[in-house]
Amino acid sequence: MITKLNHVSVFVLNQNSAYEFYVNKLGFKVHTDASMGKNMRWLTVCPPEQPDLEISLMSIDEGMMFTKESAGMMRELVSKGTFGFGVFECNNLLATYEELKAKGVVFKKPPTKEFYGYEALFIDDSGNWFSLGEKKAK
Amino acid sequence: MNEYPKFYLFRRIVQAKLFIDEQFAGKIDLDQIADEAFFSKFHFTRLFKTVYGITPHQYLTGVRVEHAKLLLQTDIAIADVCYQVGFESTASFTTLFKKSVGTTPAAFRDHYRIRQEEISRTPLNFIPNCFAESKGWTKISNFQ
Secondary structure (H helix, E strand, C coil): CCCCCCEEEEEECCHHHHHHHHHHHCCCEEEEEEECCCCCEEEEEECCCCCCCEEEEEECCECCCECHHHHHHHHHHHHCCCCEEEEEEECCHHHHHHHHHHCCCEEEEEEEEECCEEEEEEECCCCCEEEEEECCCC | CCCCCCHHHHHHHHHHHHHHHHHCCCCCCHHHHHHHHCCCHHHHHHHHHHHHCCCHHHHHHHHHHHHHHHHCCCCCCHHHHHHHCCCCCHHHHHHHHHHHHCCCHHHHHHHHHHHHHHHHHCHHHHCCHHHHHHHCHHHCHHHC
């Protein structure tokens, strides 16, 4: 029986810039930051209240995972905003929206009432988009 | 967004939170923070707690502790860390840090250093094998 998701990858154009975005703007915590040799780095971050979910900020580089051609295609798709990687939750959507906007985070959609509740959409520094919703009262 | 109730109030509360985020290292008090949001102290505290679930003072302490955790990852002396993040005594710093993090600042620093040494000595112990293999890192013998 599967019980948990503990790692998920987000493909980014630049790990230094992604660090700045996820840590200094979103407020995520660095879990592991390991140099793996020349120009290679294993970088994972966690949402502040979810220390056991590591989001691996994977650089799209030519190498074992991508050929030169596929790396180029992937970089183009990411930067065009093709991929939506998930849904984040916060305690108060409007306060979080105002705070992130003040920090320079770009929103594709401000908090909007949908049939399932309020939702906003923001994009990271690479072009990946995420939904942001509010924790439902129990 | 205009359907969202009282969005202008949220903007002012967020402004006060960002003020704490920027000024935590100084001697700031509730009066100053409430002034940032153009609220009376009482009204501000109530609204802040409604939005964030904790009082402004609890939030300020939390921000100081989080910054202390970052400075403890450097070589700055622990007493200096205490004052640089806005605590006025090392005793209150240690007590509040332990209450929040579960260990003393010194133990936190020791644990961080040991983990960093392990990461740099054997990084593959911290990376799921499927990722390491896909990157070709498992073939590099000095990572194991």
